[in-house]
Amino acid sequence: MDKRPKTIPTPKRLIYDRIAEQGVVSKAELLSAFSMTSSTLTRVLEEMLAERLLLESGLGNSSGGRRPILYQINPTYGYIFGLEISRLYSSLGLFDMQMNPRSFTRWQMDEAMTPDRFIDHVASNMKAFLRDHHIDREHVLGVGIGAVGPLSREKGIILKPLHFPARGWTDLPICELMEASTGFNSYLENGTNTALMGEQWAHRQENVQHMIYVHAGAGLRSAMMSHGQIVHGTVDMEGSIGHMIIQTDGPRLHDYGNYGALEAYASVQALEKQARSQLKRGRADLPDYLQVPPEHLNFSLLVKALHQDDPFARELFIQSATYFGIGLANLINVFHPEKIIVGGALINSHDIYYQTAIEVAQRNTYYSSDYQPVFSKGTLREDAVATGAAIMVWKNLNL
Template sequence: MLKNFLQQSSAKYITMKQIYYFLHQHGSSTKANLVEQLKMKQTTVSRHLEQLLSEKIIKFRTFGASSGGRPPAVFEVNPDAGYIIGIDLSRTKTTLTLANCKFSDIDHYSFKMNDKHTPAYTISLLAKQIKYLLDKHDISNDMVLGIGIGTVGPIDRIEGMILEPDAFIAEGWHHIPLVSELRKKVNIDTIQIENGANLAALMSGQNCQDTILYCISGRGLRCGVVSNGSMIHNRTGDASSFGEMIIDVQNGTSLATLISYDYLLKEVNRRYQEYHGRAFLDTDKKKDTMDQLLVALEQGDTIVQAAVSDSAFMYGIGIANMVNVLHPDKVVLNSELTIHYQPYYQKIIETAKQHIKRFEREPVTFTMEEQRDQVISLGACALVFQGYFS
């Protein structure tokens, strides 16, 4: 059983886990390559491979190209040797993903957060859906490596708590012992919590050595950083702190304020009042208004387009400041606006490049997140898996 194997800590299992981790990170390998890369004796590698095969933790993938004689066997991890549950718990939507140990989505469940989603109700709903998915796929609890939770900060990783987040629709989301409360209901001991932006960065940086800056914008701004496959996070787990960067010194206005959806809607309304003597739409109906704003962009509304472009310029300045400090190899943007309105994304990147120092000498790659619905929940799965090797 994979979980039992990963929990072992003797010298024998440490070297065996090195082989398993190498196969997991690199996809597959021959025995000769394992010997060379891990600097182990061939007899040791052979013995460990035999045990891993017998316990169905790894499997044969195929045979490699032969240089004469019998072709070498190629080994890979057995993706169904264990399963992980990842949760993306955000202010507006929560996603629960059941993944195999290769982080492939087996099944998932999502629900929108509204005023009835108090902590107690949400935790009970998550526990119910975890049981449903495990029963549906005939997976016992001892086959589950653990549960990872990605959420908004600030958090207490050690105590497994959500501390004082902003903007949850329902009341009561302050100082919630999320890990212990969920553990009581699901009978799974290994549960870890991390800021969602960090987990998105972790998932985006799987199996690479790059430094990645991952930015999630919408109601606010959350940023995560991964370097050499490891998260770089602050003590409080508050990924929103990047958004507290002051952009407008005269008014003390932060980056998050100038790029948030609420700001955009208010700014569009202000400009409509100035040019047309009326509001764009009622900002109390935020979701409907945001949908209408996207429609207006697609239809070429010049007032809306100008407001969005100005906000994108500020976002680009903020990104440039982050790049100048962090020197990432790659910047990933995740937002509803970047997906639905390409000029917004282009304006951010164009502005950022103009204000990044040493760009010619240290080029940065910019990209847009395309699998935004499950990147955090799958990153939460990766967090649990990595926990067995730290």
Template sequence: MPKDTPIIDPADRIVSHKAKEIFSMIRRKHEISKLDLLHQSGLTVSTLTRVLEDLIASGLIEECGFGASTGGRRPILYRVRPDYGCSLGLDISRVSSRLVLLDLSGQKLASQVWDMHDKMTPDVLIKQVILQINQWKEEHPLLQQQLLGMGIGAVGPLNRFTGRIEQPEWFQAPGWRQVDIVARFEELLHIPVRLDNGANTAIVAESFADRMKNVRHMLYVHVGIGLRSAMMSDGKLIYGAIDMEGSLGQMIIQSDGLPYRTREGNHGCLDTYCSVYAIERELRSKLRMGRSSCLSSFVKPNEEVQLKHVLAALRHQDPLTTEIITQAATYFGIGLANLLNVLHPEKVVLGGPLMTNHDLYFYTATQTAIRKTYHYPDYQVVFSKGAFGEEAIAVGAALIIIDRLSHHNPGLQG
């Protein structure tokens, strides 16, 4: 494709404000009747009919049968047309990275995962992602114009406006600082690419899964090598002045406590007690002290305890590993209670490998948080591991591209 061919923002695919709003209403439902659209939109019958005809002609929606009769003619039902186009979502994290392909309805068509080992530099990952996308384009098959774009949910700090991953920590491979990731992918793929913090894209995915339940205030916390969080209020992401990756982990829970893993962090901060790093550190210490554990059979000579060993020991109900995980989850529950007492979300989604791979951390943390939440039981909060598990970041990244179809650009028609 010629380099001077313009990249089309999905926001420009639907011109009319009214059409964007109707399309958004249809997306929020698996299927919706014309009568419901009429009531929700406030449009006249003639205007709504014209908008629906335009969306059908564009291939974005389709009729899908008739609803139940309320005494008269059965209403026509509408839904998003899945094969209009596809969206890509890339999760760039420290343990593993993941690429997903979604159709327009949000259904996953394909997925690929890469281990972020010490050789997985930006150049290597970008090459692998491009190869996978080209393979999917042949398998499905997809025309270039059917690729709406690619969203990236990445470890920060990052700048979502410039598309740059700035100063992330704890990647095993070098080269992950000051990476113009959006520009590099747009040059190679020639599709629109958007960048956001992975916690933000994960909460977008979980909000989409709950779109029928009308959850207005949601908190997402990811527990991995570090801690990441995101908040939605009235269905909209809450952004701070800058991206502050890892700031949740700097919450002080013991002012004279253990030092942070680098000189820049706070003594006695949450990250030091409940992250993957903290669990690995404690288990290594206990093994050096001579504590017995089946971990000894999983860890090879001259190898350190890692997350994969921890999860294997948990599955074998290892007493030492269970003790350390319970301790870490209790500390995390204290930090979570602090968040609940300040933010008061309706729902909290907890993600990351410690949550999705075993129940112990999740249940210990949530029970601790409930006991320490002010005004409980008057204030009730729903805890969840989420609908998408480890795929939440990548799925949400793909969804932010589909969401652009309903985005209002200046100068569009009414």
């Protein structure tokens, strides 16, 4: 359940975060960063050393006197699980306090992956990770879950997600079930938000304050960060970007949502729908492995065809990427972020998808001569959601 504190960070928390962000820090650097006396800082540092939150990390360079003691966070103070719940694939990672992944696993979400089986699978892998690294359960500080929305973060419930292959994922109290199965405190957040948290951590030295993350897969999801903080709306509807209208008289992907919405042009399901429609029309210039019943023509086969430079697949992916780039430009023109990170199955399908989308977005960005945001696939790629979920727990520890 949501046990996250809403209080102002303590001096200990501020110092801990600063050292974690910088890697190795001297007392003088901490004094220049925070308005506290030398004696107060010394006392707090001694407490944190005694609690094993921090370690001394050798001596720094001298500026005329004695060489200063350097401090770093203790990576083995505790461990955190980061869990991704997505429609196509899910993943689990075990992280130390420096957010180094000690173990990582990923698996496909198919029709058999019901919530019960999913939780059993996660619990089994958690036990294996702890056993492999000789870590006692008492050293696990929690489980962060980055999941497909919509959801209730405070209640720890996945509400009404779309397009899951297996049944049972609606109104699912995932935190309660995870805690009952594993005994570890669990925390829930939208997966795109945790992906953005993970990427911010990976780029923390750059001090980027305004970022957007867009995930293009079975659906479209987005997250935004302003002044280094995740922006939460009144409701957790991370898939709303998919219902951005880009053509008023356009098609509808399903029997809900907006006509002419972005998801009807740039999503895995839209791509499959378009390909199956072409197949039903008797398109003859397809390779043998695409000559299948329309309902069997799936994303994996299309990616295979794209990598073999099949003209049919290339046309489909470039068209999808073009529309996705238009959606990116719309976001950029409204929010003007410093950095835009894109991920998901479509982005990772082939370099041509990413390159086409970014080129289209750049051409349609207003003030493009004076304002040029940075585009990236991200540093963590497919590990971003689970890593950010672990960071969420790390950031909300009571210190």
